[in-house]
Amino acid sequence: DPNYxxxxxxxxxxxxxxxxxxxNRSEGNNDTNPATQNPLLSGINLVTPFLDLNTIYGxxxxxxxxxxxDTSKNRGKLKTHIVNGQEFPPKNSSDGSYVWGTFERxxxxxxxxxxxxxxxxxxxxxxxLYQKHGNSWTDEQYxxxxxxxxxxxxxxxxxxxxxxxxxxxxxxxxxxxxxxLIPDEYGDTLYDLALNDIKNLTLVEQLGLERVLWSMxxxxxxxxxxxxxxxxxxxxxxxxxxxDLTAFDIIRSRDR
Numbered sequence: 306d307p308n309y310x311x312x313x314x315x316x317x318x319x320x321x322x323x324x325x326x327x328x329n330r331s332e333g334n335n336d337t338n339p340a341t342q343n344p345l346l347s348g349i350n351l352v353t354p355f356l357d358l359n360t361i362y363g364x365x366x367x368x369x370x371x372x373x374x375d376t377s378k379n380r381g382k383l384k385t386h387i388v389n390g391q392e393f394p395p396k397n398s399s400d401g402s403y404v405w406g407t408f409e410r411x412x413x414x415x416x417x418x419x420x421x422x423x424x425x426x427x428x429x430x431x432x433x434l435y436q437k438h439g440n441s442w443t444d445e446q447y448x449x450x451x452x453x454x455x456x457x458x459x460x461x462x463x464x465x466x467x468x469x470x471x472x473x474x475x476x477x478x479x480x481x482x483x484x485x486l487i488p489d490e491y492g493d494t495l496y497d498l499a500l501n502d503i504k505n506l507t508l509v510e511q512l513g514l515e516r517v518l519w520s521m522x523x524x525x526x527x528x529x530x531x532x533x534x535x536x537x538x539x540x541x542x543x544x545x546x547x548x549d550l551t552a553f554d555i556i557r558s559r560d561r
Contacts (some may be wrong), residue, residue: 328556328560330560356456356459356460356463356464357456358406358423358452358455358456358459359406359407360405360406360407360420360423361373361383361394361405361406361420361423361424361427362406362452362456363406363407364406364407368406369406372384372404373395373404373406374444374448376444379440379443379444379447380431380432380435380444380447381431381434381442381444381445381446381447381448381449381450381451382427382428382431382447382448383395383424383427383428384404385424385425385428386403388510391513391514392421392424392425392428393421393509393510393514394417394420394421394424403417405420414508414509414517415517415521417509418509418514418517418518418521421509421514422514422518423455423459426455426458427451427452427455428451430450430451430454430455431447431448431451434447434450434451435447464476464479533551
């Protein structure tokens with residue numbers, strides 16, 4: 306595809322006249338396949354594929370304690386940035402950027418709004434728990450209990466509402482966790498495109514969370530199909546280069 310090949314004269318050694326993108330293998334651990342005892346390259350990923358809200362809770366307990374938790378009032382709350390009396394994700398004091406639980410930040414005002422909801426829900430639960438337990442609980446107890454409830458609400462919403470709506474049918478009833486599943490094998494946009502330089506997430510603060518959420522509710526989602534939009538296949542990054550996110554997804558899935 307000449308759109309993505311900086312040198313149209315480069316062709317694949319295995320198939321003539323087919324342009325290709327050079328790609329580096331991702332880093333991995335040199336493990337052993339327990340079934341065959343053959344070498345096995347397992348991928349390294351700092352972010353889990355589980356529905357654990359790591360976007361607001363961080364990738365480790367230490368990470369959360371250092372960057373995300375507000376321990377000043379002993380109520381287990383998450384840090385926030387207050388605008389007009391409303392809670393929003395915290396900001397970095399050095400450059401004013403938003404602080405997230407993972408390096409994959411909210412790429413649109415809509416994902417920003419959703420993450421704001423879960424931060425507020427966590428802190429609301431902390432206030433509710435404090436009314437019941439007062440100073441008899443520690444900051445850690447409040448944090449972990451609110452985290453359990455918030456994560457459970459999140460998992461329930463995705464499993465019982467969102468996935469069913471996308472598939473067009475409800476998921477079957479939960480039976481039991483399958484320990485043979487390999488959680489490392491999952492698909493996502495694995496290529497980090499530093500989109501912070503070309504978006505304005507402060508629109509949620511300016512417009513208000515309710516207004517953004519109403520726009521999401523009233524705008525009908527397009528039907529899920531097998532077609533890909535040009536904005537996905539020909540995304541212009543901040544360095545003015547074109548990137549095919551679909552190709553990167555396929556490559557990384559095969560790589561893993």
